[in-house]
Amino acid sequence: MFDAATTALLRAVLDEVCESVSHREIGARTNVASKILEAATRGEVRQVGRDALSRAPTMWR
Incomplete structure (x- = not known):
């Protein structure tokens, strides 16, 4: 899909976006990663990631 x-x-x-999120919080990180991938072709990748993290259910944080 993407080059190296x-x-x-x-x-x-x-x-960077998930620096304050534990690597054990797989749900939150997966949600953010999904939004980043969706935005990769549109630009504004960091902002989309931050928005996804801020909207993640609190049990994910």
Whole structure:
């Protein structure tokens, strides 16, 4: 789907957006990753990730 460089960039964005989220919070991180992937072709990837995290159910945070 994406080349290696783009995949690395998207991973970095996910890590940046979720820096305060435990790696054990798989649901929250998966939700954010999904939104980032959806936005990857539209731009505004970081903002979409932050929006997804802020709207995640509190049990995910």
